Structure formats: structure tokens, C-alpha cells
Amino acid sequence: MIDPTRSVLLTDLYQLTMLQGYVQQGLEDTAVFEFFARKLPEQRGFLVAAGLEQVLQFLEDLHFTAAELEWLASTGKFSGDFLDHLKALRFRGDVHAMAEGTVFFGDEPILRVTAPLPQAQLVESRLINLLHFQTLIASKAARCVLAAPGKFLVDFGFRRAHGAEAGLAAARASYLAGFAGTSTVAAGPLFGIPTFGTMAHSFVQAHDDEETAFADFAAANPQAVVLLIDTYDTEAAARKVVMLEPRLRQRGIIVKGVRIDSGDLAEHARKVRRILDQGGLREVTIFASSSIDEYLLREYADRRVPIDGYGIGTHLDTSSDAPYFDCAYKLQEYAGRPRRKRSEGKATWPGRKQVYRRYGSDGVMLNDVVTAEHDVHEDRPLLQAVMRDGRRLSPPPSLAAIREYAAQELASLPQALRELRREPPYPVLISEALRNLADSLDARQQ
Amino acid sequence: MIDPTRSVLLTDLYQLTMLQGYVQQGLEDTAVFEFFARKLPEQRGFLVAAGLEQVLQFLEDLHFTAAELEWLASTGKFSGDFLDHLKALRFRGDVHAMAEGTVFFGDEPILRVTAPLPQAQLVESRLINLLHFQTLIASKAARCVLAAPGKFLVDFGFRRAHGAEAGLAAARASYLAGFAGTSTVAAGPLFGIPTFGTMAHSFVQAHDDEETAFADFAAANPQAVVLLIDTYDTEAAARKVVMLEPRLRQRGIIVKGVRIDSGDLAEHARKVRRILDQGGLREVTIFASSSIDEYLLREYADRRVPIDGYGIGTHLDTSSDAPYFDCAYKLQEYAGRPRRKRSEGKATWPGRKQVYRRYGSDGVMLNDVVTAEHDVHEDRPLLQAVMRDGRRLSPPPSLAAIREYAAQELASLPQALRELRREPPYPVLISEALRNLADSLDARQQ
Numbered sequence: 001m002i003d004p005t006r007s008v009l010l011t012d013l014y015q016l017t018m019l020q021g022y023v024q025q026g027l028e029d030t031a032v033f034e035f036f037a038r039k040l041p042e043q044r045g046f047l048v049a050a051g052l053e054q055v056l057q058f059l060e061d062l063h064f065t066a067a068e069l070e071w072l073a074s075t076g077k078f079s080g081d082f083l084d085h086l087k088a089l090r091f092r093g094d095v096h097a098m099a100e101g102t103v104f105f106g107d108e109p110i111l112r113v114t115a116p117l118p119q120a121q122l123v124e125s126r127l128i129n130l131l132h133f134q135t136l137i138a139s140k141a142a143r144c145v146l147a148a149p150g151k152f153l154v155d156f157g158f159r160r161a162h163g164a165e166a167g168l169a170a171a172r173a174s175y176l177a178g179f180a181g182t183s184t185v186a187a188g189p190l191f192g193i194p195t196f197g198t199m200a201h202s203f204v205q206a207h208d209d210e211e212t213a214f215a216d217f218a219a220a221n222p223q224a225v226v227l228l229i230d231t232y233d234t235e236a237a238a239r240k241v242v243m244l245e246p247r248l249r250q251r252g253i254i255v256k257g258v259r260i261d262s263g264d265l266a267e268h269a270r271k272v273r274r275i276l277d278q279g280g281l282r283e284v285t286i287f288a289s290s291s292i293d294e295y296l297l298r299e300y301a302d303r304r305v306p307i308d309g310y311g312i313g314t315h316l317d318t319s320s321d322a323p324y325f326d327c328a329y330k331l332q333e334y335a336g337r338p339r340r341k342r343s344e345g346k347a348t349w350p351g352r353k354q355v356y357r358r359y360g361s362d363g364v365m366l367n368d369v370v371t372a373e374h375d376v377h378e379d380r381p382l383l384q385a386v387m388r389d390g391r392r393l394s395p396p397p398s399l400a401a402i403r404e405y406a407a408q409e410l411a412s413l414p415q416a417l418r419e420l421r422r423e424p425p426y427p428v429l430i431s432e433a434l435r436n437l438a439d440s441l442d443a444r445q446q
Numbered sequence: 447m448i449d450p451t452r453s454v455l456l457t458d459l460y461q462l463t464m465l466q467g468y469v470q471q472g473l474e475d476t477a478v479f480e481f482f483a484r485k486l487p488e489q490r491g492f493l494v495a496a497g498l499e500q501v502l503q504f505l506e507d508l509h510f511t512a513a514e515l516e517w518l519a520s521t522g523k524f525s526g527d528f529l530d531h532l533k534a535l536r537f538r539g540d541v542h543a544m545a546e547g548t549v550f551f552g553d554e555p556i557l558r559v560t561a562p563l564p565q566a567q568l569v570e571s572r573l574i575n576l577l578h579f580q581t582l583i584a585s586k587a588a589r590c591v592l593a594a595p596g597k598f599l600v601d602f603g604f605r606r607a608h609g610a611e612a613g614l615a616a617a618r619a620s621y622l623a624g625f626a627g628t629s630t631v632a633a634g635p636l637f638g639i640p641t642f643g644t645m646a647h648s649f650v651q652a653h654d655d656e657e658t659a660f661a662d663f664a665a666a667n668p669q670a671v672v673l674l675i676d677t678y679d680t681e682a683a684a685r686k687v688v689m690l691e692p693r694l695r696q697r698g699i700i701v702k703g704v705r706i707d708s709g710d711l712a713e714h715a716r717k718v719r720r721i722l723d724q725g726g727l728r729e730v731t732i733f734a735s736s737s738i739d740e741y742l743l744r745e746y747a748d749r750r751v752p753i754d755g756y757g758i759g760t761h762l763d764t765s766s767d768a769p770y771f772d773c774a775y776k777l778q779e780y781a782g783r784p785r786r787k788r789s790e791g792k793a794t795w796p797g798r799k800q801v802y803r804r805y806g807s808d809g810v811m812l813n814d815v816v817t818a819e820h821d822v823h824e825d826r827p828l829l830q831a832v833m834r835d836g837r838r839l840s841p842p843p844s845l846a847a848i849r850e851y852a853a854q855e856l857a858s859l860p861q862a863l864r865e866l867r868r869e870p871p872y873p874v875l876i877s878e879a880l881r882n883l884a885d886s887l888d889a890r891q892q
Binding site: 004005007009010011012013014015016017018020021022024025031033066067068071075076077079117120125127128129130132133136156158159160161162163164165166167169170183184185186188189190195197198199200201202203205206207216217218219221224230231232257260261262263269314318319320323324330331334339340341342343345346413 | 447450451453455456457458460461462463464466467469470471473477479506513514517521522523563564567570572574575576578583601602604605606607608609610611612613614615629630631632635636641643644645646648649651652655662663665666669676677678687696700709722749752761764765766769770776777780785786787788789790791792865877
């Protein structure tokens, strides 16, 4: 069996052909790889690190099963000696990383792997696959959180997420960035994330009239009655809720909210708020969904639209305005010597690095410095040891703890970034020590 | 255990709260839901259906495990009676669908589920999740195939795909749309897709010089020597390949190609082609990667850039210019009566539908007609029965057969669509029968 979520074959073929070269030539010295964003997408002023927990699970679990080795043998591309080598292969390296929830920028490594070259190389594809996506979504979610202060935000994106893993990882990443929860049920048992839901149009349509649908739904789910009111006529449905509410209350059922999912959400929300308020339902909240993103959230916050919470789906789970960011996992040192890729437009800063962050007296971030690991500064170092010889140095933090830390990180952002502006850009300085190292490598190489 | 790829909890919470309502109220009559694209993204003139096989597997497998029921019970949201009902729940419905690889357009259902309401409702979230993503990628891949006639295209996108399932599904969807294969190893054993790979910059960097790296890689992988030549100086590396090749040939090792992964790919390719040709290596192919998409492929085809194959990663696996399309799975009939959602901007055509396609004498598509199922036309009907009472009507077609069929579909596209133009749009006609049905429902409802 090939496990489609855990298989070591979740990698690119060239990792295995290269490994065969490394093993055959005895290139098994210590290698240092770093994962970083080359530059931020145009639409992002900062990123939020996420996915480390899944990376560490993957590294701890790394091994070739009999079925995997058998399939590799069947391709005829690999020698028996090499397959024997793979059979014994485990990840025994060190990992340094920024904690999940940390804000970061271009050119800053957020994870460093130090391991024998074949091990460090093999894990590249899945490691990028895991870190890139959760970071992408945590960053998008953080923007939503900043754009809608005090609002109740729920991930609604599973159906449009790129597969089940994407849907689950998006639920996790958005929750750690400050969302209240998700509609994806499996994220409850798998990650302990609060799950929320209302009702769909089909429930209303399956009934002969809307009032019966509302009454039936409330009776069946008395704990969390949020009624969808836009199937036919939004304001008419709001008036039906006002009529229905006293009867439900008599039966001990509390209507918590209504949901609007189409049309001009702001306009409907104002009218519905008025209808509910005039009907004495001031406590009933308005929840909105349908093509929500941080740009709309900010506009509605500015216009004080009376919507209390939002279900954010497609734009969150696909990070639709920036569905990827330019990132890489690159060799920075081999056998004790710093290395540097100089390909046009893709050159990297060499050697093991650290990122230091300086804060003002008000606790707001002032600037970051990327430097060589040995060039110790007094400011806050962002990369910390999390795994040694393939074992974690401490148990995983709870998702609640990560979420709290991420909130502190967002609170320490400069005002421009909190307002989702990209100007002025946050200062990331490359230290003189690092520049000198790069120059000396360039002078020596070829 | 909650299986993160197969769990029935890969759904939205409201499906379960609605189900509780349906079951409690005895709303278990036959429901008909259809999946369709509301409209095409601006960047797409057509879509290619994909993901049906995974949907059918999901429906066949649908059940609640003891662990899932236990977790649901622990939430306190569901009654014991309802959980007992879920314990026995299986999918026993019918499915009609367009074959994978079929070209389709907005307003056309590509899948119809006919089943007792709770069953048809429960499967919505995962069914959309599966169909939307593979269709998204098959459509993007088809554009690449059309833009690069005769070129060897390989999916390189795993690392930037949104999780492992997305990477695997993208390998499958792009292969069925005409790609030669993928670099994602696990797609080999899981789907029988050919896997390809070259080498990475780190392999070159781990060696003290580029020539030794080339020789080592060739010796370790004599069957498929494609050398990456852009780590330091692309043209200098091409000359090294010319120098090295005779020595490798003496040892029986054939250099198949070189890969360029940075800079101006067209300019490098012309220079490298000249160096290889002058060195007598006319048979050595040039393979390029780095930010490839269909727009670049078309430009290079027009300019006759001497590149033989492309590795297409991020833009393919995230469908970066259109990372989602607006699609829905909507109730069209309940208990024998057609239903229609009228929400602003989201109204649907009611009832069970069929799509007919008319062809010219040259085999090119002329137009489609969407109509009510009972309104039988003489043209080719695109929706076919594939599952009855929860069982497939025939074994799954091979991926090779789907790929061949998809190639025929692309060959029958009107010239404008083959050239990736959106004008003139392909004619999709809504039949009079369907318009009349919608009007009569609107007149009756409220």
C-alpha cells in the first residue's frame, strides 16, 4: 500500500535519482538546506509561518515501506544496493525553525535542515509542499483577521480547496491565524478546531415553504439555530424569522442568527438588521457569506456594515489573489563549506543563517536582520532548534497556544502592515557578515 | 481513526445538521442534485471534466466508522436516533455524468446524483472538492497541450500544489489532458502515470565542480541522463556537456538532454542548441522549466524556440491565473417536483437535465443544447448513467483510454478555442423546454 498522505514517494523523481548518485559517490557529509520565500507576492506585505508541525511529523515518520521499495525496484531505475540503502534510511537530522505563527518576510529562512546530504535532499519536495500551503493560507487568513476587527470569521472553503488535505490544512492555518473555526467537520477530530455550520438552500428548497423549513431546521438543531434567509426573498424571509421566533422561544429554542449568501450583502444586511431590530430581535446576529475576502471585509468595516460574522470560503482556501508564493529549499552548506546558487534571478545568500528582529519601546517591530549564524546579535533570534538527530526537542505546542502567539505577532506589526498596505515595505537588512561571505564565495568559485 | 483522505467527515457541518432535520422530519424522498460550473473564469474558454473516478470511489466507500460516530456524539449536537441512522447510512443512489476528458461549458451539468435526500445532500462537499480541482487542472493542462503542439510536457508542480492530494490529483488530471507524465513519484504506483526527473542545483553545488557533478550523475543514472546546466553559467555548462559526452558514450552512457531552469529560457536555448549542434550533439534535447505556463508556451511556439520539452509546475498545479471556478451542486428536483433556487445572481435552471452536442461534417463542435432530460434530441447526449443503486455500471476506464478520449475532445474544439481565444464564445443554448419549466416554477412559487 502507498499511503497518499504519508508515503515517502510524495517526492520528485529527481530526489531519488540524485540520491542514487550521492550514495554511489559517497556524498553523505552534512548538508545544510534552508527554506525561505524568495520574495513576497505583490499582494502581500508579510507572511505568517505555518505547517511546521506537519513537517516534523513527516520527518519523524520518514521510511520506505516494502511496497514502496518493490515499486521502485520495478521501474528498473535503481540498483539493488541503492534500494538496500533506502530500506534503512531514516531522518536523523537537526531542524531549526521559526515557531508557527511568526510573521516573516522575503529572504528570511523560516526552517533549516542539517543532516547527511541524502536525508536532507530527499525531504525537499514534501517539506515545501507542507510549509508553502499552510503559510500561504495563514497569511491570507491573517489579512482577513486584521481587516475585520471583532468579527467572527469561519473557514467555509473545503469544497473549493484543492483536495481534502488542502481543506484540512486551510482549516488549521486559518484557525491559528485567528479565525474562530471552520465548517470542515474532520478538522474537529483531527486538529481540535471548533466547527460551525448553518443550513443550505437545498434544505429550504426541499420544503414546500420557507417557514416550515426554518421551523424544521430549528427543531432538529435547537442548539445552534442560524437560518439561511436568501433562497427566495431576503427581507421577506427576515420578516418570517421575526414571526417565527416567539413560537420557537416558547419551545426553548433560541434563534442565534441569520445568514445571507447572495446579492449586495451590505444592503441586505442593513435592511435585515432593521427588520430584526424592529421585531425585537436585537440579539440575533447577521452572518454573511459569498465571495468574501479581506478587501470586502475592510470596505465593510469602513462602512460599518452591520454584519457580525463571515463565512470565508474560496478566496481563503485557494488564497485566490496569490495562490502561491515564490519559495525554495536550497543547499547553503555542504561538508562544512558554504555554498551558493548563482542562477540568474535565483541567487541565494550562502551559509547557515539566523534572523534577528528589533522592536521599538512600544513593542512594534522595527526591522529584521538576516545574518550568518555565527554573527550573534542582541535582538530576538527567530530561528530556534526544534529537532535534534531526528527527534523533537519538546512536545508540539497546542494549536490554542500557537493561535495566541500568532495574535501577539499580528499585534506587533507596524501600522502600515496591519492596514494591509505594502508601503513603506518592512526593512529586512542583509548583514555585512553575510554580504562578505557571498562575495568571498563568488570570488573563489570558477 | 479519522482517515484524512476517505473520512465521511470530509464534509461541512451543515450537511450533518441538515441531515438531522431531514431524518427527523422524514424528508427522505428522492432528490436530484446536479454539479455544474455557473460560468467559466474569464481566463478560460472551455473546461475539461475530470475527477469522476475519485467521486465514484468516494460514493462506493461512503460510511461512518465507529470513531467518527463517537466524535459526532461527543459534540452534543446530534441525537442518539440520528447517530444510529448514520451508522447504517450508505450511498444507494444513481449517478449520471459526462465521461472524464469531456469538454464542457457554463450552465452544463457534468454530474447528476439521484438518491434519497439525506444521501444526496451529505456527499455535496467532498464531491465538489474532488470534481472542482481535477477539472480545474485538466482544463489548465489542456491549454498547455494546445499551446505547445508536439512538445513533451511534464507536471513538475508537487511542491507548490496545495497539499499531497492536490499534487497527486494534478498529476492525474494533467496526464489525462495530454501531459507525458509527472515528476511526482507516488503518482506512478497510485495511478500508473509515467514519472520523469532530472537533477537539481543542489546536486551540482554539493560537488566541488560542475563537470564532476555531471559525470557522477550520469554514472549513477545511466538510463536517463538529463543534465541541469544553469547552476553557474549556462553556456559554459553546455560546452562542458559537449566535452564530457564522448567519455560517457565510451562507457555506454547516452546523454539524453540538458535542462535550463533560469534566465531568459529562449535566449539560452538558442545559444545552447548552437553549442550542442556544433559539438555534434544534435540528438541531445533541451528541456526547460521555471515559471512556464500556456502563455509562454504559445509565445515560444510562435517564435520557434528550440526547446523540446517543458517541466510545468506552480502555474499548472495551482491553476495560478484562475485558481478556482464558480461551480455548484444544486437541488433540481425533490419528490418528483422540479425545484429552483432564485437567489440573486445564483439562480439555476430547474429539473433533471441533459446536454446535447452538435457537430459539423468536419467533426468540429457546433453548439450545445441544455435541456430537460425528457426532451430528447438526436444529437450526442453528454451525460450517461455510470452508477445505479450505489454500484458502478461498468469497471473504470483506464487512464490511457481517458487520455485518448480527451485528445479527441480537444481535436474537436472550434479553432478559436484551440487557439485559447475566448471570442467568439462557444454557443450553449438553453432549450425552450427548460425555459418554460423555469417560468412555470417562478409563476407558482410564492
